[in-house]
Amino acid sequence: DIQMTQSPSSLSASVGDTVTITCRASRDISTFLNWYQQKPGKAPKVLVYAASTLQSGAPSRFSGGGSGTHFTLTISSLQPEDFATYYCQESDSMSWTFGPGTTVDTK
Amino acid sequence: QVQLQESGPGLVKPSQTLSLSCAVSGGSITSGDYYWNWIRQTPGKGLEWIGNIYKNERTYYNPSLKSRISISVDTSKNQFSLILTSVTVADTALFYCARSAMPSNSGYIFDSWGQGTLVTVSS
Numbered sequence: 001d002i003q004m005t006q007s008p009s010s011l012s013a014s015v016g017d018t019v020t021i022t023c024r025a026s027r028d029i030s031t032f033l034n035w036y037q038q039k040p041g042k043a044p045k046v047l048v049y050a051a052s053t054l055q056s057g058a059p060s061r062f063s064g065g066g067s068g069t070h071f072t073l074t075i076s077s078l079q080p081e082d083f084a085t086y087y088c089q090e091s092d093s094m095s096w097t098f099g100p101g102t103t104v105d106t107k
Numbered sequence: 108q109v110q111l112q113e114s115g116p117g118l119v120k121p122s123q124t125l126s127l128s129c130a131v132s133g134g135s136i137t138s139g140d141y142y143w144n145w146i147r148q149t150p151g152k153g154l155e156w157i158g159n160i161y162k163n164e165r166t167y168y169n170p171s172l173k174s175r176i177s178i179s180v181d182t183s184k185n186q187f188s189l190i191l192t193s194v195t196v197a198d199t200a201l202f203y204c205a206r207s208a209m210p211s212n213s214g215y216i217f218d219s220w221g222q223g224t225l226v227t228v229s230s
Binding site: 001030031032033034036042043044045046049050051053055087089090091092094095096097098099100101 | 153154155156167169170203205207210211212213214215216217218220221222223
C-alpha cells in the first residue's frame with residue numbers, strides 16, 4: 001500500500017497570501033498525483049491532476065508541482081473562497097489513497 | 108454533464124449489511140472509459156476509497172475491505188450499488204459515489220461526485 005502524508009495539517013492565512021501545501025508518497029508515484037478541494041458540506045472537487053495540470057474551471061492561482069514522492073500545491077493570492085480543506089490523492093496504485101488533508105483557515 | 112445521487116438507509120445495526128445505490132444521470136454507466144466508485148469519509152480516517160466497477164465488467168476493491176464489499180451495476184436503472192457486510196460502528200461514515208476518468212496518461216481522477224449520504228452504524 002502507498003501511504004500519503006500532508007503537511008501542515010492546518011494553516012492560518014490571510015486573503016492575498018501565498019500558501020504552499022506539501023504531500024509526500026511512501027514510494028515513487030511519478031506524477032500520478034491529484035489535488036482536491038473540499039468545502040464544508042460538499043464533496044471534494046478536483047483542482048490539479050497529474051501533479052501539475054490544472055483541471056478545467058479551476059482558478060489559475062492554484063498550481064501543482066513535484067514528482068516521485070514529493071509534491072506541492074500552491075495557492076497564490078489566497079481568495080476568500082479558498083478557505084477549505086485540501087487533499088492529495090495518488091492514482092498510481094489501485095487503492096487510490098488520499099492524504100489526510102490540510103485545512104486552510106482564516107488568520 | 109453527469110450527475111450522481113446516492114441513496115440508502117441512514118441507520119444500520121451492527122453486524123448487519125449496508126446497501127447503497129448511486130443513480131447516474133446525464134450519461135450511460137456502460138459507455139466511456141470510466142470507473143464508478145464508492146468512497147467514504149470519516150473524521151478519523153479521512154477519505155477512503157472503497158472500490159469501483161468498470162462498466163459492468165471488472166471490479167476493484169480496497170484490500171482492507173475486500174472481504175466485506177461487493178459492487179455491482181444495474182444497467183436497466185443506470186445505477187451502481189455497494190454492499191458492505193458485517194458492519195461495525197467503525198463503518199459509520201459519509202459515503203460518496205464518484206466517477207473516475209483519465210484526462211491524461213498520469214492516472215485517473217474523481218471528476219464527478221454525488222452529494223454524499225451519511226450512514227450511521229448503531230444499535
